[in-house]
Amino acid sequence: MIGIPAVSNSRKPLPVDLVGALSERFGARFQMGEAIRLEHGKSETHFAPMLPDAVVFAESTDDVVAVVNLCRDARVPIIPFGAGTSVEGNTLAVHGGVSLDLSRMMRIIAVNTEDFDCVVEAGVRREQLNEYLRDQGLFFPIDPGANATLGGMASTRASGTNAVRYGTMRDAVLALTVVTADGRVIRTSRRARKSAAGYDLTRLFVGSEGTLGIITEVTLRLHAIPEAISAATCSFETIGGAVDTVVQSIQLGIPLARVEILDDMQIRAVNRWSKMDLPELTTLFFEFHGSERYVEEQVETVKELAAANGGGEFRWAHRTEDRNALWKARHEAYYAAVNLRPGAIGWATDVCVPMSRLAECIGETKTDLERSTVPATILGHVGDGNFHVVFSMDPNSSAEQDEVATINRRLVERALAMDGTCTGEHGIGLGKQEYLVEELGEAVDLMRSIKKALDPQGLLNPGKIFQ
Amino acid sequence: MIGIPAVSNSRKPLPVDLVGALSERFGARFQMGEAIRLEHGKSETHFAPMLPDAVVFAESTDDVVAVVNLCRDARVPIIPFGAGTSVEGNTLAVHGGVSLDLSRMMRIIAVNTEDFDCVVEAGVRREQLNEYLRDQGLFFPIDPGANATLGGMASTRASGTNAVRYGTMRDAVLALTVVTADGRVIRTSRRARKSAAGYDLTRLFVGSEGTLGIITEVTLRLHAIPEAISAATCSFETIGGAVDTVVQSIQLGIPLARVEILDDMQIRAVNRWSKMDLPELTTLFFEFHGSERYVEEQVETVKELAAANGGGEFRWAHRTEDRNALWKARHEAYYAAVNLRPGAIGWATDVCVPMSRLAECIGETKTDLERSTVPATILGHVGDGNFHVVFSMDPNSSAEQDEVATINRRLVERALAMDGTCTGEHGIGLGKQEYLVEELGEAVDLMRSIKKALDPQGLLNPGKIFQ
Numbered sequence A, B: 001m002i003g004i005p006a007v008s009n010s011r012k013p014l015p016v017d018l019v020g021a022l023s024e025r026f027g028a029r030f031q032m033g034e035a036i037r038l039e040h041g042k043s044e045t046h047f048a049p050m051l052p053d054a055v056v057f058a059e060s061t062d063d064v065v066a067v068v069n070l071c072r073d074a075r076v077p078i079i080p081f082g083a084g085t086s087v088e089g090n091t092l093a094v095h096g097g098v099s100l101d102l103s104r105m106m107r108i109i110a111v112n113t114e115d116f117d118c119v120v121e122a123g124v125r126r127e128q129l130n131e132y133l134r135d136q137g138l139f140f141p142i143d144p145g146a147n148a149t150l151g152g153m154a155s156t157r158a159s160g161t162n163a164v165r166y167g168t169m170r171d172a173v174l175a176l177t178v179v180t181a182d183g184r185v186i187r188t189s190r191r192a193r194k195s196a197a198g199y200d201l202t203r204l205f206v207g208s209e210g211t212l213g214i215i216t217e218v219t220l221r222l223h224a225i226p227e228a229i230s231a232a233t234c235s236f237e238t239i240g241g242a243v244d245t246v247v248q249s250i251q252l253g254i255p256l257a258r259v260e261i262l263d264d265m266q267i268r269a270v271n272r273w274s275k276m277d278l279p280e281l282t283t284l285f286f287e288f289h290g291s292e293r294y295v296e297e298q299v300e301t302v303k304e305l306a307a308a309n310g311g312g313e314f315r316w317a318h319r320t321e322d323r324n325a326l327w328k329a330r331h332e333a334y335y336a337a338v339n340l341r342p343g344a345i346g347w348a349t350d351v352c353v354p355m356s357r358l359a360e361c362i363g364e365t366k367t368d369l370e371r372s373t374v375p376a377t378i379l380g381h382v383g384d385g386n387f388h389v390v391f392s393m394d395p396n397s398s399a400e401q402d403e404v405a406t407i408n409r410r411l412v413e414r415a416l417a418m419d420g421t422c423t424g425e426h427g428i429g430l431g432k433q434e435y436l437v438e439e440l441g442e443a444v445d446l447m448r449s450i451k452k453a454l455d456p457q458g459l460l461n462p463g464k465i466f467q
Helices: A016-029 A034-041 A061-073 A126-134 A150-156 A201-205 A239-251 A264-274 A292-308 A320-331 A333-338 A355-371 A398-417 A433-440 A443-454 B016-029 B034-041 B061-074 B126-134 B150-155 B201-205 B239-251 B264-274 B292-308 B320-331 B333-338 B355-371 B398-417 B433-440 B443-454
Strands: A054-057 A078-081 A098-101 A108-112 A117-121 A173-179 A185-187 A214-221 A228-236 A258-262 A282-290 A311-317 A345-348 A376-381 A386-393 B054-057 B078-081 B098-101 B108-112 B117-121 B173-179 B185-187 B214-221 B228-236 B258-262 B282-290 B311-317 B345-348 B376-381 B386-393
Touching (some): A016 A054, A034 A054, A061 A078, A061 A098, A061 A214, A078 A214, A108 A126, A117 A126, A126 A150, A150 A214, A201 B201, A239 A258, A239 A355, A258 A264, A258 A320, A264 A282, A264 A320, A264 A333, A264 A376, A282 A292, A282 A320, A292 A311, A292 B292, A320 A333, A333 A376, A333 A386, A355 A376, A355 A386, A386 A398, A398 A433, A443 B185, A443 B201, A443 B443, B016 B061, B034 B098, B061 B173, B061 B214, B126 B150, B150 B214, B228 B239, B239 B258, B239 B292, B239 B311, B239 B355, B258 B320, B264 B282, B264 B333, B264 B376, B282 B292, B282 B320, B311 B320, B333 B345, B333 B386, B355 B386, B355 B398
Parallel strands (some): A054 A098, A078 A098, B054 B098, B078 B098
Antiparallel strands (some): A173 A185, A228 A282, A228 A311, A258 A282, A258 A376, A345 A386, A376 A386, B108 B117, B117 B214, B173 B214, B228 B282, B228 B311, B258 B282, B345 B386
């Protein structure tokens, strides 16, 4: 595999004293074997593996404090690790060190049904949480596709299919318990739904990719499961027709719960991977939430708009199992796209632009893809102006990798020129560092100052977001 | 007037060189007269005046850069000033210095109707913005009552009556232009609706009360004016009945656009001040937004819930002018309450608790007020769990001031014991500093570290949030 080593992987071996101390404190939960290090040092996408020197499996906030204190004294990097589903190399051990695996911290600490919130450990996964909540008539809406941990989702400011209606992790997180670089345990906020009490530390840690502190507990806003849920797909003659349907729906105040765009190539991939028979055209996947009457009203309006914009028939997924099959297919779209070629590896891009520029941005990108030799699909959260390209790359071809890198650069620069962002939801990690500076200029210096203030030794997930 | 000087007002006179330089740069926009300094150094509430040494009226971001650079070189504090409507002493010149008045920066720079956003200078007021937007079918929902500047509202993380549906300034601000302590101009984010590009500087500046940088431009999310708007009042036999009606409405997913609680004393004050004839009982003020059919459906459900919880008839404000009169009365509730006694001064408290504790929190507070010798009212944004007590204090009685301070302490500690916050929307300013530490403990040390990193000389609104 080629992969992209974004920075040189210079490192010293772990100090013997640290190995002894971690081994004594954690026993079998401290591991240095090659296989487990590879599991924690590889990426789901195109980045070459960068292995940590060791892995510790934490089971409590106290465990995290212990790891932070021991590693700090030994000046060894700590890389928090959840499900490993991030796509910008966010958990790779650029400078070696200890991968701090929080996936065993999976207790659901409290569900406050009357307050529509819950408190979970950082390793709880979103599907686990929703299974737990279902009987109480509640759900947690943020859905990035992957069955990620809530701590990881907070760290990357994840969003996904429901963000158009329910917001992103920025909006969903009420409070965090964080272990700081100096080993203190802080809680960033109380459980009130809003607060004006000092700096917004919650939002500072959300999206900081483990570089400012280690999130060990997450307090989340929940929502009532709606009385009625309807999902449908609708094919369009043009990308512009699909995008215009969404823009006009939002202008009319329709609270679309989900609205996803998949281009013709992506539909072909989905049909093949998930054994579906959708027309191989640009398609919107819709979901509507509300009372029975209100969902009907929403559907009526959106159908009219779709028809006026060259949309075909709505294909409904009425039963819960049909709806689940539809969204499962959407969630597996990345794997479907990568597997357009056997043995290929994936590269998933991610930009977000103001809605008024979205059709243009997708259109120009589609032109680039049509000229490319690497198969690629477009899919995205069209209600937010956020979309991805997934490339299906030959792992042994550096020419393909260069070609994709060029298209990716063009895409990001196109988005920035439209006052958009280089990443809507994947984060900066290793892959977007130069673009972060292009996007925000000297504001990145402020980020560096904050990093230095909160992690003066630079031991928390070093080499991510910026060098 | 007694007032509360929260910290000693030790200061040196402005350096002669600085006076010369500001005078040369700003001419008549640099002022040192007593009257203008008092205007910028007094509070709407119970704080004693703390005057700046001078006032500069900025008309551009470049002006702000000039003031920051000149004051930094002279080591003189800078206090950003908008409309002066904050209520925790947020703009008082604790350590003297230059009050930097941004209220003349009132250009609406861009309205992007298709993107539902706009860019405004920091001195634009919310009523000005909404008048400007009306013809375009858009509105800006955040409404703290006062006709505050958008820069000030961002700085204090304001919210108000619409927050239950549309969020607070935390949610409404897409991006900020900020002048940093070292005189650089940064933009915190692009105009995309979401982003995962690095630390969330936007949310860090929102609510930082001018202590980390000076906001000069604000990019805001807008909303479509709904097809139908209905407002009504409904009286309840008990506070619990009113609160339960709101909690149950939210549990059923009713997207209440506004829901305000006013206790019997507050209704008495409103009737007198705004010449209304509402029954002098605990009352909810509702507003519903949506399509005609959807508003009807919401109203039906809420009426049933209210009736089941001891609510009386709904009194509707159908015409726009009736609705405006209703909300004008609500917005003037503070003045109505203060003027329960002629010549009184006001003290406005502000806590926010999880919804499940709200009825209890208000109930216990009401008991405290019934035992108090100082007339006081309760009012609040009940859908968020946020409420205020407004005291009508004799300005010459230190006994009354002590009594109110004691009730305020009991209220804040009650809220904190319920996992609530010491301020839902007013900010920390001068009045809540000890409570911030009670609320967040060592997390406040992180805030101090960030302050030190971004404003190492401590010149930006010093003495606010923490000493």
